[in-house]
Amino acid sequence: MIPRPQALIAEVTHRCPLHCVYCSNPLAMRPRGEEMLADAWARIFREAADLGVLHVHLTGGEPAARADLEELVHAGRAANLYTNLITSGIGVSEDRLDRLIGAGLDHLQLSVQDAEEDPANEIAGARAHARKLGLAEVVRARQIGFTLNAVVHRQNLERLEAIIVLAERLGVDRLEIANVQYYGWALENRERLMPTRTQLAASVSLVDAHRARLKGRMRIDFVPPDYYARYPKACMGGWGRSLILVDPCGQVLPCHAAAVIPKLSFENAQARPLRWIWEESPAFQRFRGEDWMPEPCRSCDRRQEDFGGCRCQAFLLTGDASATDPVCSLSPHRGIVDGVTGRINSGACNGASWVYRIDPVDRR
Amino acid sequence: MTAASVPKLARGCRLSEDGGEGWVLLIPEGVMRLSGPGPQILRRCDGSRSLQQIVRELADEFGGGDAARIESETAAFLERLRERRVIVVE
Numbered sequence: 001m002i003p004r005p006q007a008l009i010a011e012v013t014h015r016c017p018l019h020c021v022y023c024s025n026p027l028a029m030r031p032r033g034e035e036m037l038a039d040a041w042a043r044i045f046r047e048a049a050d051l052g053v054l055h056v057h058l059t060g061g062e063p064a065a066r067a068d069l070e071e072l073v074h075a076g077r078a079a080n081l082y083t084n085l086i087t088s089g090i091g092v093s094e095d096r097l098d099r100l101i102g103a104g105l106d107h108l109q110l111s112v113q114d115a116e117e118d119p120a121n122e123i124a125g126a127r128a129h130a131r132k133l134g135l136a137e138v139v140r141a142r143q144i145g146f147t148l149n150a151v152v153h154r155q156n157l158e159r160l161e162a163i164i165v166l167a168e169r170l171g172v173d174r175l176e177i178a179n180v181q182y183y184g185w186a187l188e189n190r191e192r193l194m195p196t197r198t199q200l201a202a203s204v205s206l207v208d209a210h211r212a213r214l215k216g217r218m219r220i221d222f223v224p225p226d227y228y229a230r231y232p233k234a235c236m237g238g239w240g241r242s243l244i245l246v247d248p249c250g251q252v253l254p255c256h257a258a259a260v261i262p263k264l265s266f267e268n269a270q271a272r273p274l275r276w277i278w279e280e281s282p283a284f285q286r287f288r289g290e291d292w293m294p295e296p297c298r299s300c301d302r303r304q305e306d307f308g309g310c311r312c313q314a315f316l317l318t319g320d321a322s323a324t325d326p327v328c329s330l331s332p333h334r335g336i337v338d339g340v341t342g343r344i345n346s347g348a349c350n351g352a353s354w355v356y357r358i359d360p361v362d363r364r
Numbered sequence: 365m366t367a368a369s370v371p372k373l374a375r376g377c378r379l380s381e382d383g384g385e386g387w388v389l390l391i392p393e394g395v396m397r398l399s400g401p402g403p404q405i406l407r408r409c410d411g412s413r414s415l416q417q418i419v420r421e422l423a424d425e426f427g428g429g430d431a432a433r434i435e436s437e438t439a440a441f442l443e444r445l446r447e448r449r450v451i452v453v454e
Contacts, residue, residue, distance in 0.1 A: 006395060054380070054388065054395050080380065082390040107376040107392050145376010145392045173376060173449060174392055219449045221393065 002279050002288075003238075004052035008081070009059060009245040009256070010041065012072060016062040017090045019125030019356040020113065022151055022186035022193060024256045025061065029360035034249040038068045040270055042075035044246055047274035049079040053244065056081040061248070064091030070103045077104025084109060086149075089135040090128055097138060107145035109176070110136055115162035119155065125356040136170045147174040152203065153193040154344070160203050164210045168218060175218060177207060179225035183257040183312055188355040194344045200228055227337050231302060232309025232325035239287035239311055244278060252277045254284060257312035261321045287311050292322055296330045365415060365439045365446070370454045372411035377450050379406055391450055401426070405438055409451060415439060 014029035036044075045056060056076040063069050064087055076083035084107040085100065092100070097108075112132055114120035120129035139146050148167045152160060160177070167175040180186045180193045195203070204224070211220045226233050236243045236255045245253045250270040253259060259266065264283045267276075278284055286292065290303060297308040308314075309325020317326045318333045326333035343349055365371070373379070373389075379398075382388045387403035389396040398406070404425060408418045419435045426434075445451040 052383070054382065054390060082378070082380070084392065106378065106390070109392075143375055145374070147392055173374060216446050216449060 003241045005048070005244050005278060006053060006237075006242045007055040007057060007244075008045070008048040008053045009057045009243060010044075010072070010076075011059055011061065011245065011247045011256075012036075012041065012063050012069075013061040013065050013248050014360045015065040016060055016088065016357070016359065017065070017126055018062065018088050018128055019358065020151075020185070021123055021125070021189045021354045021356060022153065022180045023357040024181070024184060024186075025357065026257065026259050027184055027188075028259070029061075030248040031360040031362040033362045035066075036248065036250050036270065038071040038075065040250065041072055042078070044250070044269050044274060045075050045079040045081060047269070048244065049081055051244075051275050051278060054082055055084060057084045057086055059086040062088050062091060064088075064096070070096075070099050073100050073105050074103040077106075082106050087111070088124075088128060089132040090126075092135055094138045097135070097142065101142055101144055105144055107147065108139055109147040109149050110139065111149045111151070112163070112166070113151070114156045115159045115166045119159075122354075123155070125354075133170070136172075140171045145174075146172045147176055148172040149176045149178065151178050151180055152195070153180045154195045154199060155192065157195050157199040157203055160206055161210075164206075164220070168214065172218060174221065176221045176223070177203075178221075178223040181223075181226070183260075183316065185355065185357045187316060189352075190340065191344070191349040191352050192354065194227065194340065194349075195225055196345050196347075197228065197341070198345075200225060226310075226313075226327045227341050229327055230329045232306050232313075232328045234306045235310035235313070235325075238307035240278070240284040241288070241307070244274070252281075252284075254287075255312065257316075258283075260312055261315050264321075287322070294322060294324060296328075297324050300330065365443050365453060367414065367416040367419075367435065369415050370411060370413065371409045371415060371418075371442050371446070371451050372454060373406065373409050374450055374452045379403060389450065391448075396450070401438075402441070405441060409442070411454065415442070 014025050073083055083105055086109045089110050113123040117129045121127050150163045182190050207222045240254050250268045251266050252269050266283050267281045293308050297303050311321045314323040314325050315321035317336050324331040326336050377391045380390050387398045423431055442451050
């Protein structure tokens with residue numbers, strides 16, 4: 001039985017005025033000239049809704065870098081999808097926000113890089129923090145759902161409490177505190193981003209305390225750093241189980257990072273029906289279910305909980321996309337992860353400089 | 365939550381019909397599938413009705429029943445949603 005997807009992640013552009021050192025976009029980005037037009041997106045939204053998708057997350061890059069973002073929001077809502085905009089806030093003026101809401105926007109997720117301006121701007125590689133706070137006040141005066149997303153890492157976890165207090169002051173409905181996941185740009189910067197074990201323990205108890213204090217007022221979701229976990233995360237809820245990602249040129253992927261996996265051929269939604277891609281394309285079937293699993297996953301009691309963890313992480317760390325996720329304590333490759341965390345906790349890794357995300361360039 | 369409380373769907377949460385598969389509550393981080401009288405309760409959580417009024421309307425819609433039991437079950441349902449910040453109370 002083929003599972004029904006719940007959400008579509010629409011990477012409508014890879015262009016972005018920010019250069020965050022942990023950007024989830026692939027290192028090989030799509031230039032503007034390859035971006036799909038709004039009518040192609042609208043058709044994909046309708047096909048996704050037919051497939052059972054309920055949410056569309058408009059993300060990038062920075063979606064507001066597209067002049068036709070209002071049209072995309074309208075198309076999402078017209079397809080009866082819950083329409084969420086994931087934004088840095090740059091490019092969303094008060095007037096534009098009202099146009100987006102008028103087009104049917106249900107929810108806005110604003111990212112912040114820190115609670116303090118200087119370190120926030122250092123991580124973003126841009127003077128963006130003050131403008132984000134300005135937009136936050138405007139959003140809060142509107143009747144849409146509002147989430148603040150803060151990516152956390154070794155350089156800002158000392159200010160986690162200040163981030164929570166900032167979210168509370170901004171009046172958001174929900175705060176998502178997400179530890180960096182190490183793919184793409186973040187993997188390039190792992191030595192400076194990976195938290196220490198002490199920081200992780202402190203952050204977990206801090207989040208618990210504030211969750212209890214804010215219960216019913218502000219929801220806090222916390223994504224832990226999987227390198228310190230005993231078992232892997234159920235990445236994307238399992239390969240080809242609940243999420244579809246479409247990149248700016250229409251390539252359909254099971255997650256943000258999957259294009260790094262060699263020998264998989266990902267289909268394009270402009271050339272093939274989305275239903276066929278989801279249900280039948282070889283790439284979506286490759287790691288769906290259990291048949292692909294090696295030991296120790298194949299006989300593991302947890303195989304239906306974590307689905308063997310993340311295929312991209314397995315590939316990036318072991319060179320084999322079908323290996324057990326090496327963050328699993330049962331993986332024969334766990335030593336790779338322990339080697340990284342051991343180095344971080346010995347305090348030996350502050351020397352490197354940031355690798356900033358660059359903007360995609362049109363080929364001439 | 366008391367009989368006079370006025371529950372309302374939080375911003376960013378909305379009821380939607382899911383094809384032929386009944387009603388769902390769309391929320392920022394996902395979807396809550398609704399069963400039993402869930403949709404009938406939540407449709408009335410519009411910020412204009414008190415819990416007491418909602419219970420009265422439900423009793424009418426479902427043809428009477430034990431009002432005290434409807435009230436306690438409805439209040440417990442809404443309280444669980446309030447903790448998840450899907451319902452706010454004014």
